[in-house]
Amino acid sequence: MTKLSRRVLEIEESVTLAASARAKELKAQGRDILELSVGQPDFVTPKHIQDAAIKSIQDGSASFYTVASGLPELKDAISQYFENFYGYSVERNQIAAGTGAKFVLYALFTALINPEDEVIIPTPFWVSYADQIKMNGGVPVFVKTSEENHFKAALEQLEAARTDKTKMILLNSPSNPTGMIYSKEELEAIGNWAVEHDILILSDDIYGRLVYNGAKFTPISSLSEAIRKQTIVINGVSKTYSMTGWRVGYVVADSEIVAAISKIVSQTTSNLTTAAQYAAIEALTGAQDSVEEMRQAFEKRLNTVYPLLAEVPGFEVVKPEGAFYLFPNVKKAMEMKGYTDVTAFTTALLEEAGVALVTGAGFGAPENIRMSYATDMDTLKEAVRRLKAFMEN
Template identity: 65%
Template sequence: MKKCSDFVLGMDESVTLAAANRAKQLKSQGRDIIDLTLGQPDFKTPKNIGDQAICAIENGKASFYTQAGGLPELKQAVANYWQKFYGYAVDQKEIVITSGAKFALYAYFQAVLDPGDEVIIPAPCWVSYVDQVKMSRGKPVIVHATQAHDFKVTVDQLEAVITDKTKVLLLNSPSNPTGMIYTQEELTAIGNWAVAHDLLILADDIYCHLIYGDAQFSAISSLSPAIRQQTMVINGASKTYAMTGWRIGFAVGDSEIIAAMTKFVSQTTSNPAAISQYAAIEALNGDKTQVEVMRKEFEARLNTIYPLLCEIPGFEVIKPNGAFYLFPKVTQAMAMKGYHDVTDFTTAILEEAGVALVTGAGFGAPENIRLSYATDLESLLEAVSRIKNWINSSNQSSGSSN
């Protein structure tokens, strides 16, 4: 008897988690591995946030189920934050709290997609979008943005793929894996196009506070009432507040869709962990000093390692202005080392240079690799040095026969 479903057997594993797991395996064997795979801040959660979690435990607040869609107090904190940052008011019925932003995305797809509904996804894109759409009975439609155009799609590209089955346009800005940000003008054009075609917009804003240099974040939901009415915003505590392990995400948008998402949550995860919700209230309402300290450190790391990465032979790099990833094109470097497949190339860097990166193939970019600079600068400098030395070493490698 076949034990597992065809659907799950055919599902792709997250390339990010697979790379991270392989790095952990090698480390456990005593290998000196620098892990640049995960989008996980290397900072501790700010003390004021942790203190409120401890307080919730000591007061007995963290011992019980909460409402499936989240604590009213946390929803109010989200509403207050929304008014300040996004510039418009939302009601608690337009908010659902989830076990991580990743699950908010999945709950949204489950809430809005019928079999065969199409979701336009600009690529390079985060690894789970495509499979989550498939898991929700939808059809992902990939639109490829090129490095020459800063990894951003245009209205003309979107117009070329729309059909009578298109229901959702997904936008992630700043982007994982590229770190690029759509301008207000670009978002306005895309938003107006979506409204004209009566499409839903799913805005993944999880990196909205990690902005560098002179760049500015523009929220598509803030551009006009018409665009806002079509838009569901996904956000969360993980990246901004160094709370990846706490698993708190939230979705804000149309109350009918939020109600459907809440129903789905009630039958799957139930409420997010109570202790994490109380911590998130403090994250949103409390002191933000450490948040800015972390942002400045990410920017300093970017400014330090970006020019060094540009010096690696065969690497073509554009400087991102958000998130904490670099996404170099490595086709020339692959050719120098005798590789034709970016996943094999990435594996070789891990096995031979001791640096764990993520293949761009899983992001829909088979010419690129992703590295996260959400780790300490000393490790980043050593990693870039190792990669450069490996590229400069003899071209006789395990890939030369490919």
């Protein structure tokens, strides 16, 4: 009899982390592997943010515990950030910070999900959503989107998925893995529908500042007071400020929900690393020039690599509007090479072509693969060259 809990046996390992681990293993063996699996910017954290953390260490501020849900100054910085980029302010008791947006998301599900509560998730979806819901006894309800509709769920689909057990709908715009963005009109329709049926809206805005070619990110929480009251915003500093290693995420929501999350944080991690909090304060309130520089670099990479990837035999690609991923449909490519399983096909690309990508299976997309373009241009071009050579041989 296994000693492990049913809960842990029912969840899957993150496919993105698994892909990265295998790529590192092959690299350690001396293999020439191009790593395009991990969703993190390749830029070093801007110096003024680093300096803020160093100062907090040197002057002793980082030596001690803080309030479990974050420094008051960090909450003020988040509130100021919301004034600047969302168009409204929030109070300290509506904010909780934690050890990365992923953990904050888990704490949120722990605070809100009861057994058999249903959460509607448009697919493709970020790999951890469904398993975190299941870990807390909830039921993920998937709404399948398509390339033809730019991976966006239609209101009729959401209504068809709604039951008397529906507690929440999860939106991620710009999306990981597709890079799609919902328009203001689409979000208004979804928001009003959620208000009408008293369904919570969980808005994962982690890629909100990374949009390209004139695309616009609209925070659903900014559309009306009624929608805002129904919305929980998850965000963090990892993608926008190239701070993935600092592990700073936060939630903005109704004070009752935030108090519940803060209680969970206090009984699990306690406060996130104090020096990282001071770094996040500087990121949110300091100079934003580096954000635009990185955004422009991602945009240039997208515009260069997208047409190259579209020329790879069997790869069909919808051009994304945000985040930093391409998510080609490889059904034809698999047929051409004799594969019926996208994970096996992705493994072949790693083992034979030396290109580390992520299977779409973990994103609820068994005909797609995810390719990160958050790396240098030379690596991206060489990766596409190898993919093309693999398909043509």
